[in-house]
Each structure stands twice: as C-alpha cells, then as structure tokens.
Amino acid sequence: MSDKVKFQAIKGVRDILPPESALWNRVEQVAREVFGTFGFAEIRLPIFEPTELFARSVGGDTDIVSKEMYSFEDRDESSISLRPEATASVVRAYIEHGMQVLPGNVKLYYMGPMFRRERPQKGRYRQFYQIGAEVLGASDAPGIDAEVIEMLMRLFERLKLKGAILNINSIGCKQCRPAYVEILRGELQKVREQLGEDSKRRIETNPLRVLDSKLEHEQGIIEKLPRIAEHLCAECRTHYDEVKRQLGMRGIVYQENWRLVRGLDYYMRTTFEITAPGLGSQNAVCGGGRYDGLVELLGGPATTKGIGFAIGTDRLVLSLQEAGEGAATGVPAGKGGGPDVYLAWFGAAAQAAAIGLGRRLRDAGFVVELPAVDLKFGKSLGLADRLKSRHAVIVGDDELAAGVVTVKRLADGTQQKLAEPELFSYLRAAQAASE
Numbered sequence: 271m272s273d274k275v276k277f278q279a280i281k282g283v284r285d286i287l288p289p290e291s292a293l294w295n296r297v298e299q300v301a302r303e304v305f306g307t308f309g310f311a312e313i314r315l316p317i318f319e320p321t322e323l324f325a326r327s328v329g330g331d332t333d334i335v336s337k338e339m340y341s342f343e344d345r346d347e348s349s350i351s352l353r354p355e356a357t358a359s360v361v362r363a364y365i366e367h368g369m370q371v372l373p374g375n376v377k378l379y380y381m382g383p384m385f386r387r388e389r390p391q392k393g394r395y396r397q398f399y400q401i402g403a404e405v406l407g408a409s410d411a412p413g414i415d416a417e418v419i420e421m422l423m424r425l426f427e428r429l430k431l432k433g434a435i436l437n438i439n440s441i442g443c444k445q446c447r448p449a450y451v452e453i454l455r456g457e458l459q460k461v462r463e464q465l466g467e468d469s470k471r472r473i474e475t476n477p478l479r480v481l482d483s484k485l486e487h488e489q490g491i492i493e494k495l496p497r498i499a500e501h502l503c504a505e506c507r508t509h510y511d512e513v514k515r516q517l518g519m520r521g522i523v524y525q526e527n528w529r530l531v532r533g534l535d536y537y538m539r540t541t542f543e544i545t546a547p548g549l550g551s552q553n554a555v556c557g558g559g560r561y562d563g564l565v566e567l568l569g570g571p572a573t574t575k576g577i578g579f580a581i582g583t584d585r586l587v588l589s590l591q592e593a594g595e596g597a598a599t600g601v602p603a604g605k606g607g608g609p610d611v612y613l614a615w616f617g618a619a620a621q622a623a624a625i626g627l628g629r630r631l632r633d634a635g636f637v638v639e640l641p642a643v644d645l646k647f648g649k650s651l652g653l654a655d656r657l658k659s660r661h662a663v664i665v666g667d668d669e670l671a672a673g674v675v676t677v678k679r680l681a682d683g684t685q686q687k688l689a690e691p692e693l694f695s696y697l698r699a700a701q702a703a704s705e
C-alpha cells in the first residue's frame with residue numbers, strides 16, 4: 271500500500287487553467303481599458319480585513335455576514351475575515367487615506383478573489399472573482415448613477431456579451447424606507463402561514479429580503495404585496511426618475527424590477543442587477559447600487575456619497591463561453607493557442623544559434639517554443655505538431671553552413687529556406703494574415 275496523499279482543491283474552490291485563463295486575462299484587460307476611459311484608476315486591496323468592517327457595512331444580519339464569511343481568530347485574538355466583497359474595503363481605504371480632499375469624484379476599480387461559504391453549484395463558488403468599481407464624492411447626482419451603468423454596459427458590449435438584461439430599482443432612503451418596511455411587515459404577517467420558513471423568519475429580521483424569494487408557491491403572494499415605488503419620499507422619487515431619464519439619454523435599455531432589493535444592508539436609492547444567459551439559476555452577472563450613508567457609518571465624512579457595482583467574473587466568463595464568445599474574443603493566435611514558431615535545432619552548434627534566434631524572435635513578439643534537449647528530427651517535428659505550432663523553424667548543420675533556416679508551415683507542409691531578415695518578414699506576413 272502506498273501512503274501517497276493525493277490532494278484536491280477544497281470544495282467550491284477551483285483552478286482556472288489555460289486556455290480559459292487567457293479569456294480571463296482578456297476580460298480583465300478590456301475592463302481596465304473601458305474603466306480607464308471613464309477616469310477610473312485601480313485600487314489594490316487586502317484580501318482580509320477586521321471582521322467588524324464587514325459586519326458593520328454589509329450588515330450583521332445578512333446571509334453574507336451571518337452564515338458565509340470565512341472568519342478566524344488571529345494570533346492576537348482579533349477576529350479577521352477573508353473579504354466576502356470589496357466595497358467595504360474601498361470605503362475603509364477612502365477614509366484611511368483621507369481621499370475626500372481629492373478633487374472631483376474619487377473613481378476606483380478593483381479585481382480579485384472574494385470568499386463566501388455558499389453551497390457550490392454552477393456559477394457559484396466559495397472563492398470567486400469580482401471586477402468592481404466605486405465612485406465616492408460629495409455629489410449624489412443621478413448622472414453619476416447613469417454613467418456608472420453606462421460604463422458597465424459599454425464593457426459588456428466590448429466583450430460581445432449577448433442577452434444581458436439590466437434591472438433597476440430604487441429602495442428609498444433612511445427617511446422613506448422604514449415606513450415602507452413596516453407596511454410590508456404588516457402585510458406579510460397577514461399571509462405568514464402561507465410562507466416558507468426562510469420568509470417567515472425574514473418577516474422579523476428583514477422583510478425586504480422576502481421579495482427576493484425564488485420559492486414557486488410564494489410568487490403569487492409576493493406579487494400582491496405593497497411596492498416601494500408607491501412609498502418613496504419626494505427626493506427619492508425625483509432621484510429615481512432622473513436616473514431613468516439619464517439612462518434614456520445614454521440609450522441604455524432597462525427593466526424596472528420593484529423586487530430588486532439586494533442582499534447587503536448598505537444600499538439606498540438606486541439598485542441594479544444585470545443578468546446574462548447560459549448561467550442557470552445563478553444568472554446575476556453583476557450587482558450594484560448607491561450607498562450614501564456608508565462612508566459616515568464607517569467613520570468618514572457624512573458628506574461623502576457612494577455608488578458602485580461588482581461583476582462576478584466567473585459568471586461573466588461562463589456566459590461568454592456558453593455563447594461561443596470564448597473562442598471569438600479570447601485567444602488571438604500565438605497568445606495562449608499554439609506557438610508561432612517551434613524552433614527545432616540539431617547539434618550543439620545549432621543549439622547556440624537557435625538560442626540567439628529565439629531571443630530575437632521573442633523580442634519581436636513571436637511566441638517561440640525551443641526544445642531544451644537535442645531531439646531526433648522526427649520526434650522534434652512531431653512535438654511541433656502536437657503543440658499546434660504554426661511554423662517549425664529548423665536549424666541544423668546544413669542551415670548553419672548556408673546562413674539560412676528552413677521554415678516549414680505546419681498546416682500544409684510547405685517549406686523554404688530563408689535568411690533571418692526574410693524569416694522575420696515571412697512570419698510577420700503570416701501573423702497579419704491570421705488576424
């Protein structure tokens with residue numbers, strides 16, 4: 271019996287392997303480009319924070335904080351948590367670095383792993399990734415809400431994500447929401463016995479979350495409940511109307527969804543979610559909203575308002591793959607596919623020449639595979655095929671003597687002898703033709 275241990279990734283946690291990782295890189299790259307054009311800059315945040323930061327901002331009674339956080343005691347007995355989301359960290363950093371003195375709105379984006387101990391399924395993981403952005407500043411102008419959403423839709427367009435649907439809502443503010451929640455609670459009490467266990471519990475803890483329920487038999491009941499739109503205060507109503515008008519000005523199509531309340535406590539007024547096809551039940555590819563009180567709640571200036579979103583990168587990539595966009599938008603030739611050049615060399619003298627040539631080819635941007643040991647001709651060219659190289663460039667004694675290389679196009683076997691400058695032109699032309 272062998273006592274070899276075979277390790278596996280922890281449940282709900284996965285490796286992202288090539289060639290899929292190339293699609294991730296591309297998604298992140300396009301996000302950086304698009305966000306950059308809207309004046310956003312990157313913030314890199316810690317992966318863990320004091321537990322209290324999330325309890326305060328996301329909310330102690332939310333599923334995320336009460337059931338899903340990876341929390342542990344540090345050696346000094348303080349409680350630390352792996353971040354379940356990053357808005358709290360952005361706000362903490364904003365306050366810690368006194369960013370309210372910066373001119374205009376502070377626009378930050380981030381990308382990286384988040385951790386929630388949810389039940390794993392397609393599109394739902396315990397370590398998942400987000401690409402998020404936040405705008406912090408003194409203004410809560412509806413034009414900011416609309417521009418943030420515009421940026422998001424622009425990104426999805428650039429990535430050729432098809433079938434994305436934008437849902438929006440306003441969940442009111444400290445002035446109007448409590449009264450609505452009480453009305454809702456009262457109505458829910460009346461139908462209590464018809465509700466499932468989760469919803470029954472939420473009548474006390476957070477009646478708004480009942481609206482999120484996916485339970486089939488609760489749908490008819492929920493449809494008859496009072497709607498927040500009818501209970502918004504005048505300021506929230508005006509703000510929401512203006513957000514919609516501003517979206518219209520930008521040509522952004524949206525659906526109003528009065529049941530979109532979101533599962534984090536810091537939201538107020540505008541909330542939004544985007545769904546994408548091919549994801550099954552976990553179809554929210556992005557969620558966000560306004561959180562004007564959060565900076566103050568975490569000890570910063572009361573005048574600072576905030577709005578932002580986070581895209582679930584795993585789900586975005588999944589949806590692109592399901593639509594076949596993985597191949598189309600993913601991997602340009604030579605960038606994660608096979609190498610441009612397999613540099614076959616035979617003999618010690620040829621190896622030295624091949625190493626030099628390989629360096630010059632790589633400097634020029636070609637993807638080069640250079641065997642590390644001297645292989646037999648058949649074996650070497652066989653490997654070039656299996657690696658899906660576009661060309662084999664052969665350097666042997668004959669070539670060395672003649673000051674040329676043999677270049678073979680592996681798709682059709684055509685080959686010719688070229689001196690180095692011609693080789694470069696030939697490869698450039700081949701690359702241009704394949705793009």
Ligand code: HAM
Nearest residue numbers: 355357394395398554555556557558559578579580582
């Ligand atoms: P959230 O709705 O909790 O919002 O998460 C945003 C997105 O992250 C979701 O729409 C989903 O695509 C993805 N996501 C969440 N949990 C998982 C999971 N277990 N597995 C895979 N993907 C997941 C937030 O996190 C807020 N911080 C967004 C925000 C930023 N609001 C304002 N600023």
